[in-house]
Structure formats: structure tokens, C-alpha cells
Amino acid sequence: xxxxxCLNPALDITHHxxxxxxxxxxxxxxVHERPGGKGVNVARTLHALGAQVxxxxxxxxxxxxxxEAGLGRLGVPARFTPIAAETRRTFTVVDGDGxxxxxxxxxxxxTAPEFAEFMGLFDRAxxxxxxxxxxxxxxxxxxxxxxxxxxxxxxxxxVPVLLDxxxxxxxxxxxxxxxxxxxxxxxxxxLTGRALASAEGPDLTAVTAAADQLRASGAQAVVASLGPxxxxxxxxxxxxxxRPAPVTGNATGAGDAVVAALARGLALGHPWDERLRHxxxxxxxxVATPVxxxxxxxxxxxxxxxxxxxxxxxx
Amino acid sequence: xxxxxCLNPALDITHHxxxxxxxxxxxxxxVHERPGGKGVNVARTLHALGAQVxxxxxxxxxxxxxxEAGLGRLGVPARFTPIAAETRRTFTVVDGDGxxxxxxxxxxxxTAPEFAEFMGLFDRAxxxxxxxxxxxxxxxxxxxxxxxxxxxxxxxxxVPVLLDxxxxxxxxxxxxxxxxxxxxxxxxxxLTGRALASAEGPDLTAVTAAADQLRASGAQAVVASLGPxxxxxxxxxxxxxxRPAPVTGNATGAGDAVVAALARGLALGHPWDERLRHxxxxxxxxVATPVxxxxxxxxxxxxxxxxxxxxxxxx
Numbered sequence: 001x002x003x004x005x006c007l008n009p010a011l012d013i014t015h016h017x018x019x020x021x022x023x024x025x026x027x028x029x030x031v032h033e034r035p036g037g038k039g040v041n042v043a044r045t046l047h048a049l050g051a052q053v054x055x056x057x058x059x060x061x062x063x064x065x066x067x068e069a070g071l072g073r074l075g076v077p078a079r080f081t082p083i084a085a086e087t088r089r090t091f092t093v094v095d096g097d098g099x100x101x102x103x104x105x106x107x108x109x110x111t112a113p114e115f116a117e118f119m120g121l122f123d124r125a126x127x128x129x130x131x132x133x134x135x136x137x138x139x140x141x142x143x144x145x146x147x148x149x150x151x152x153x154x155x156x157x158x159v160p161v162l163l164d165x166x167x168x169x170x171x172x173x174x175x176x177x178x179x180x181x182x183x184x185x186x187x188x189x190x191l192t193g194r195a196l197a198s199a200e201g202p203d204l205t206a207v208t209a210a211a212d213q214l215r216a217s218g219a220q221a222v223v224a225s226l227g228p229x230x231x232x233x234x235x236x237x238x239x240x241x242x243r244p245a246p247v248t249g250n251a252t253g254a255g256d257a258v259v260a261a262l263a264r265g266l267a268l269g270h271p272w273d274e275r276l277r278h279x280x281x282x283x284x285x286x287v288a289t290p291v292x293x294x295x296x297x298x299x300x301x302x303x304x305x306x307x308x309x310x311x312x313x314x315x
Numbered sequence: 316x317x318x319x320x321c322l323n324p325a326l327d328i329t330h331h332x333x334x335x336x337x338x339x340x341x342x343x344x345x346v347h348e349r350p351g352g353k354g355v356n357v358a359r360t361l362h363a364l365g366a367q368v369x370x371x372x373x374x375x376x377x378x379x380x381x382x383e384a385g386l387g388r389l390g391v392p393a394r395f396t397p398i399a400a401e402t403r404r405t406f407t408v409v410d411g412d413g414x415x416x417x418x419x420x421x422x423x424x425x426t427a428p429e430f431a432e433f434m435g436l437f438d439r440a441x442x443x444x445x446x447x448x449x450x451x452x453x454x455x456x457x458x459x460x461x462x463x464x465x466x467x468x469x470x471x472x473x474v475p476v477l478l479d480x481x482x483x484x485x486x487x488x489x490x491x492x493x494x495x496x497x498x499x500x501x502x503x504x505x506l507t508g509r510a511l512a513s514a515e516g517p518d519l520t521a522v523t524a525a526a527d528q529l530r531a532s533g534a535q536a537v538v539a540s541l542g543p544x545x546x547x548x549x550x551x552x553x554x555x556x557x558r559p560a561p562v563t564g565n566a567t568g569a570g571d572a573v574v575a576a577l578a579r580g581l582a583l584g585h586p587w588d589e590r591l592r593h594x595x596x597x598x599x600x601x602v603a604t605p606v607x608x609x610x611x612x613x614x615x616x617x618x619x620x621x622x623x624x625x626x627x628x629x630x
Binding site for chain 2: 013015017020021022023024025026031033061063065066069086089091093099100102103104105106200272
């Protein structure tokens with residue numbers, strides 16, 4: 001089983017309107033509501049891949065109940081620790097030209113006793129876990145060391161961890177020695193203070209140096225997601241660059257698809273080249289699908305056959 | 316007890332942002348969530364006035380649960396019939412300059428068995444009712460004759476009804492003989508096909524003729540809300556014009572405050588002049604308060620002392 005931790009899930013509400021009447025009253029022609037947050041997207045993707053998954057985290061109030069009801073409809077196994085505060089919403093308006101405007105609420109305040117209860121749930125889940133995914137931002141009230149504490153608990157239980165977050169939570173988490181961290185270019189640049197891209201695209205030498213810096217701090221491997229340029233993995237057994245064929249669509253959720261594929265490869269003990277081929281292909285398939293957490297198996301199969309993989313000095 | 320029927324309540328969500336980034340990601344600095352819908356505002360106002368009130372209607376899903384939880388926090392007595400579909404939301408963005416943009420979801424589909432269950436609840440509530448308020452739009456799946464059916468049931472039980480809606484539901488409802496209908500100028504113009512206002516303001520002769528037309532169709536009295544120009548009541552015992560002192564603020568919910576005051580006067584058997592003085596004053600006090608369903612008692616008392624009341628040929 002893969003345990004996916006989503007401490008700050010969201011209820012994603014999308015309103016479609018032909019044209020937004022600013023300073024007026026709009027009547028959406030379609031309304032969609034679904035469980036969201038990066039960890040939720042990872043768990044949905046793993047579930048769609050046929051992997052055994054357990055989504056855990058914190059939910060509160062009627063918005064939290066809405067997330068749990070939505071996951072039940074999707075068939076994604078989930079067990080959340082209840083909190084007193086209300087889980088956050090994201091509200092997105094999409095107009096007829098596809099212009100997207102988002103209004104993202106801040107996460108709830110989580111109390112120390114609530115997080116202690118979650119730690120108990122997490123510890124119990126570890127006994128059945130092949131891998132753990134820690135994904136997304138931390139809600140208010142949780143220290144930046146929170147992911148580091150979860151990584152230590154998983155390591156003590158012999159379960160490898162994939163961490164996907166940003167800022168101080170990433171820096172502290174990486175120092176706790178997770179099997180993989182998956183920053184995107186912005187997150188990696190922000191953390192290491194290095195310029196990693198130019199107008200021509202990512203500077204792979206600089207990305208490698210930044211990944212080495214993160215590995216020196218504790219992370220066992222770094223998989224940097226480079227957008228359309230693919231994935232650069234810097235690991236204890238060498239470097240790989242995995243580039244998918246070009247694809248058009250919505251990049252939201254593509255990073256979560258990459259994380260899902262990497263976590264599956266980690267849980268199954270697949271070699272790095274296979275992990276990266278699948279991760280790049282699943283990321284590309286996710287771009288082709290408008291909804292984060294969803295992909296078409298046909299797109300995935302097509303993308304898999306066209307991923308270009310380079311190793312070490314070939315890069 | 317005053318029974319307030321709100322068949323299409325909403326969960327009103329408001330995001331405050333300093334300046335909206337269109338086609339971007341916004342992080343609201345404040346989020347407010349409260350039960351909404353015209354009937355909810357009427358019930359909140361009656362509750363704040365110290366009147367015994369029971370709010371009834373239809374709620375579904377986690378959004379419906381959010382409305383019920385919010386009413387519980389506000390202390391407003393409520394009893395809803397559960398429906399399978401999800402209750403609607405309204406989503407409002409307010410920027411730092413006070414520019415308001417609203418996204419209002421359509422109401423849920425209500426099934427015939429669900430409405431039959433509500434009718435049972437309504438019939439039981441009638442046995443304790445001094446007056447009934449029917450307020451707001453009808454959700455999908457309910458016929459335009461729905462309010463007429465509720466008025467017939469209340470009339471059979473000897474309970475007077477105040478109706479505040481628009482379009483076909485108002486036309487059919489008025490024909491069922493409610494004690495009072497309270498259209499605004501737009502609703503009255505739409506229903507009667509008459510032009511009721513010019514650039515100088517409402518044409519009181521035309522409004523009177525439109526009200527007479529609505530009374531001829533069945534309504535016992537018509538109270539037309541004229542915005543800042545006040546209220547024009549056309550009743551079986553004559554005409555009244557009630558004008559509050561000028562007030563600046565947010566007119567949203569002012570009509571619901573007028574309905575609450577009229578319903579209280581109806582339940583207590585107050586004479587028309589007293590009803591109208593209170594209704595005009597409470598409407599003005601509601602304008603001075605930014606949240607629909609709320610008012611300051613001091614504003615209400617001040618407004619009450621300055622309402623100008625004219626009768627029949629004085630108008």
C-alpha cells in the first residue's frame with residue numbers, strides 16, 4: 001500500500017461562465033466540485049493506476065465532509081483526522097475563452113492535539129505501507145519541521161518517502177533524508193538561491209548543482225520537474241534526463257502525476273530508468289487531460305512509447 | 316410564531332481581495348461564509364427583532380449542512396426537509412475599492428416526493444403559525460404554482476401569508492389571495508407590463524395602477540418597495556406612502572428587512588400605518604449595515620423617528 005499524506009486538502013469549486021461580468025452578477029452555466037490539493041491528485045492518480053493507496057490527512061467542517069464525500073464517490077480509500085477548523089476551498093472561474101482566475105483560501109489552523117492524533121493514524125498506516133508520499137503545503141499552525149517529523153517516523157518503520165513541497169518545509173524535509181524529493185524549477189531555485197533557467201530553457205548543469213546541494217543536505221535522490229523539458233533525476237546511482245514528446249493542454253496536476261508514478265516505482269522497487277520513463281509519460285498524459293488527478297490510459301501508453309531517456313554524460 | 320419558507324436557500328461565500336488579479340491566482344485576505352437566500356435574511360431579521368420564528372425549506376448535501384450549521388451558530392430556529400441534490404452556493408468577490416462581483420449557482424433539482432415531504436412539515440408548522448412568509452425564487456423542479464399551493468394551505472388553516480417573489484411564481488401566488496405581496500419596482504413592472512419609473516423616480520400613479528391590477532387578480536394588499544423613495548402600500552383600507560430619511564450603504568437585503576417588519580406587523584395585527592413606519596425604518600437600517608439580514612437597533616430607532624408617512628390623497 002502507498003500512503004499519501006495531504007495535510008491541507010481543498011474542496012475545488014469551478015464555475016464556468018461564457019464571459020465574466022466584472023462588478024456584476026454571473027450565473028455559471030456549469031459548476032464542478034471535486035476534492036483537490038496535491039496529495040489528493042496523487043492519490044487519485046495512483047488509484048487510477050490500480051495501485052493500493054490510502055489517502056490520509058486532516059479535514060474539518062462541512063468543506064472537509066464534502067471532500068470525504070467526493071473521495072467516496074471516486075472510490076479513493078481515505079482516512080482523515082478530524083479538525084475543528086474548516087477545510088479550505090479553492091474557487092476557480094473559467095470563461096468561454098478558457099481564461100482561468102483562481103481564488104484560493106488559506107488553510108485552517110491545526111492544533112497540536114489534532115496533529116498528535118494524526119501522527120497516531122500515520123504510525124498505524126506505516127505498518128502496511130510500501131512507500132509514503134508527502135505532498136503539498138502545510139496548513140497554518142503546523143511547524144515547517146512537520147514533514148521532517150513524518151519522514152523520521154517512516155524511516156524508523158523502514159518505509160521510503162517521496163517529498164513534494166516547497167520552501168522551508170522542503171529544506172527541513174530534505175534534511176531528514178527522504179528517498180526522493182521532487183521540486184519543480186521554481187521550488188529548486190527558491191531553495192538553493194541559484195538561477196536555473198534562461199530564455200532558452202532550463203540550465204541542466206545548474207539544475208544538477210542545485211540537486212547535488214539538496215542531496216548533500218540529506219535527500220537520497222532529487223527529481224527536478226522541468227516542465228515541457230521533462231525530468232532530471234540526480235541519484236546515488238547517476239543522472240537521468242527523461243523527455244516526453246511535446247503535448248498541449250493544462251499543466252496543472254502534471255507534477256502530481258509525476259509524483260504518483262515515482263511513488264509507484266519506489267514502492268515496487270523499479271530501477272530508475274523505468275521509474276523516470278513512467279513518470280515523464282504520466283506527466284505528459286496528465287497535461288493532455290483538463291482535470292488534475294485524471295489521465296487517459298491511451299495517452300499514457302502513447303507517451304510511454306515516445307519518452308527519450310538519456311543518462312549521465314549523454315545529458 | 317412566524318413561519319418563513321425559504322425553498323431555495325444558499326450558502327453565501329464572500330472573498331475579500333485587495334485587487335483582483337484577473338487570469339491569475341488570488342489569495343483572499345478574508346473569507347466569510349453565511350446562510351443566505353431571501354427567506355434566510357427575513358428569518359434572521361425577525362429573530363433579531365425578538366420575534367418567534369421558524370425557518371423552513373429544503374436543504375441538501377454538504378452545502379445544505381453548512382447552512383444548517385450556520386443557522387445553529389446564529390441561533391435562528393430552523394427545520395428543513397432534506398433533498399438529495401446539493402443546495403446552491405453564491406460566491407462573491409469584493410475588492411479593496413468595494414467593487415462586488417457575484418457568481419450565483421442555480422438551485423438544486425427538487426423531486427415530487429421531496430416536496431410532498433416538505434408540504435407535511437409546512438402543514439404541521441401552520442398549526443402554531445400567526446403568519447407565513449414565502450420569500451425568494453423557486454429551485455428547479457418546482458412548478459410556478461408552488462407558492463399558490465402553500466398559500467391555499469395556509470388560508471385553509473386561517474394563517475395570513477406575505478409573498479415576496481417574482482415572475483410567474485408571483486403572478487400565480489397573487490391569484491391565490493395572500494394577505495400581502497411585496498414586489499419591488501422591477502418585479503411589479505415585469506409582472507404588469509407597465510412602465511413605473513422615469514429618470515425623476517417612481518411614477519406613483521402608475522405604481523398604484525399596477526398594484527390595483529395585482530389586487531384585482533387576488534392579492535389583498537400590495538406593498539411596492541421603491542428603493543430610496545420608500546414604500547407604497549395599496550390596501551383594502553387605502554393607500555400609504557412611507558419615506559425614510561436618506562441613508563447610504565448596501566441595498567442588498569433591505570427588501571428582506573421590509574418583509575420581516577411587514578410580517579411582524581401582520582402577525583401582531585398592527586394597523587397599516589404602524590406596519591409601514593416600521594418597515595420603512597427597518598429597510599433603511601438594513602441599508603446602513605453591510606450584511607444582508609443584519610441591522611443596528613440604534614439605526615432602526617433613529618430611522619423610525621424620521622419616517623415620513625402620507626395617506627391617500629396626500630400622496
